[in-house]
Amino acid sequence: MRAGGAESGATERRALINYMTRTCIEASKPMTILAGTQWRADPSFVEQNSGQAVYLFSPVYHTTQRRRHDLSTATTQGSAGEAPRPGATGGSRHARPPTRGRNDRASGVPFTSIQNVADNMLTNTSPTIRRGGVNTVFVMPNLVPPITTVKHCLAYKETLESLEPNVTFLMSLYLHPNISPETVIEAKRAGIAGIKSYPHGVTTHSDHGVMSYEHFYPVFEEMERQDMVLNLHGELPPSAGKDITVLNAEEAFLPTLLDLHQRFPKLRIILEHCTSAAAIEAVKSCGPTVAATITAHHLFLIVDDWAGDPHAFCKPVAKLPSDRRALLKTVVSGDSKFFFGTDSAPHRAETKRADRVAAGVFTQPHAVGFVIDALEQGVEMGVIKAEDVTKEKLENFLSEFGRSFYKVEDTRKERIVLSRPSDAVENLLRSADGSVEVVPFRRAKMTWGVSWR
Numbered sequence: 001m002r003a004g005g006a007e008s009g010a011t012e013r014r015a016l017i018n019y020m021t022r023t024c025i026e027a028s029k030p031m032t033i034l035a036g037t038q039w040r041a042d043p044s045f046v047e048q049n050s051g052q053a054v055y056l057f058s059p060v061y062h063t064t065q066r067r068r069h070d071l072s073t074a075t076t077q078g079s080a081g082e083a084p085r086p087g088a089t090g091g092s093r094h095a096r097p098p099t100r101g102r103n104d105r106a107s108g109v110p111f112t113s114i115q116n117v118a119d120n121m122l123t124n125t126s127p128t129i130r131r132g133g134v135n136t137v138f139v140m141p142n143l144v145p146p147i148t149t150v151k152h153c154l155a156y157k158e159t160l161e162s163l164e165p166n167v168t169f170l171m172s173l174y175l176h177p178n179i180s181p182e183t184v185i186e187a188k189r190a191g192i193a194g195i196k197s198y199p200h201g202v203t204t205h206s207d208h209g210v211m212s213y214e215h216f217y218p219v220f221e222e223m224e225r226q227d228m229v230l231n232l233h234g235e236l237p238p239s240a241g242k243d244i245t246v247l248n249a250e251e252a253f254l255p256t257l258l259d260l261h262q263r264f265p266k267l268r269i270i271l272e273h274c275t276s277a278a279a280i281e282a283v284k285s286c287g288p289t290v291a292a293t294i295t296a297h298h299l300f301l302i303v304d305d306w307a308g309d310p311h312a313f314c315k316p317v318a319k320l321p322s323d324r325r326a327l328l329k330t331v332v333s334g335d336s337k338f339f340f341g342t343d344s345a346p347h348r349a350e351t352k353r354a355d356r357v358a359a360g361v362f363t364q365p366h367a368v369g370f371v372i373d374a375l376e377q378g379v380e381m382g383v384i385k386a387e388d389v390t391k392e393k394l395e396n397f398l399s400e401f402g403r404s405f406y407k408v409e410d411t412r413k414e415r416i417v418l419s420r421p422s423d424a425v426e427n428l429l430r431s432a433d434g435s436v437e438v439v440p441f442r443r444a445k446m447t448w449g450v451s452w453r
């Protein structure tokens with residue numbers, strides 16, 4: 001069947017999810033990421049219109065593969081629960097491994113098949129959370145209709161937990177006129193982590209988005225009191241009259257960010273999926289209550305990549321080479337204001353090939369691996385140095401900084417192992433019944449494998 005928007009359950013299908021994870025790359029254990037053929041036998045995979053921003057947090061990191069630059073070589077000890085490992089020392093190495101290798105699907109990979117739920121994108125997506133190296137998720141609220149009540153939010157959380165019990169879901173509300181200061185108090189009591197703002201009409205399911213922030217000042221005041229996080233999709237709507245296009249929509253939003261920060265200095269704010277050097281500078285100029293997430297795909301892409309390739313098109317769009325350089329440098333800068341958020345958005349293949357292309361790329365099944373790949377590429381391009389890519393910096397970017405900003409405990413104490421060689425990224429992901437197809441980001445490219453400990 002073709003899961004259409006009119007069915008019940010469409011809301012879940014359209015979920016936008018932010019994933020946060022506890023990851024670690026701990027030992028060499030070559031394994032494969034599911035190849036296309038294997039994939040097809042699996043009911044698990046992701047669905048359309050579910051954007052997912054993954055916050056991958058990788059505390060301890062080690063591989064013993066000989067690589068062009070072995071990222072396991074940092075000397076820093078891992079986070080809680082991790083024993084020191086002999087051998088995890090030394091500088092970065094430079095020997096690219098064979099890119100084709102093992103094809104065994106390691107049994108150690110948690111892989112949840114969801115049996116009891118009707119097939120839809122969310123059902124199929126959930127198992128790819130952990131596959132991508134993630135066990136903690138910040139769940140975005142832009143469903144249809146948007147999540148604007150605590151009740152709706154908790155019901156959604158329950159659905160997610162039933163789909164994937166081995167993941168911690170941090171929930172959020174959609175900034176909307178329905179949200180009052182009382183809602184904020186109720187949300188805080190219910191354990192909801194944040195409220196996400198979507199300026200009107202800038203991205204997937206932002207039709208109910210914010211026209212003017214002033215209306216929400218009382219809400220922000222209460223959020224500040226309750227210590228909740230405000231997540232910003234930081235783009236202004238396109239406007240020919242104001243010369244705002246996809247290329248400068250983020251930069252044009254930055255004064256709004258600075259203004260909000262000035263008015264509510266204690267309000268924790270995250271500028272989600274920042275894509276530009278200007279955004280990085282703006283976030284740096286703010287106090288410690290303002291942070292930003294960086295996706296995996298923006299570390300690869302520039303304008304030329306998505307101009308002509310719908311599978312690389314997302315919002316905010318990738319910008320200039322200078323912006324990409326700034327992002328890569330920031331990832332390894334050790335600045336705690338910046339951490340990983342995938343904003344991985346699976347869309348049905350047909351919506352990516354349509355006259356009007358859906359915005360979003362799907363990185364979830366290989367989220368952590370892609371970050372490592374991007375940094376390797378950054379080294380090859382001479383943007384960053386191999387020795388900048390340390391275990392400590394990776395852990396911080398992928399795991400610690402995000403958790404710390406969100407003030408969430410790592411209760412699961414899990415680790416992942418990233419290793420090479422691995423298989424190529426699938427050309428196409430297809431649900432078991434063939435009703436849902438998604439083209440993953442970096443299809444057919446080699447990436448790192450993930451297993452769990």
Ligand SMILES: [Zn+2]
Nearest residue numbers: 203233272273
């Ligand atoms: Zn967004």
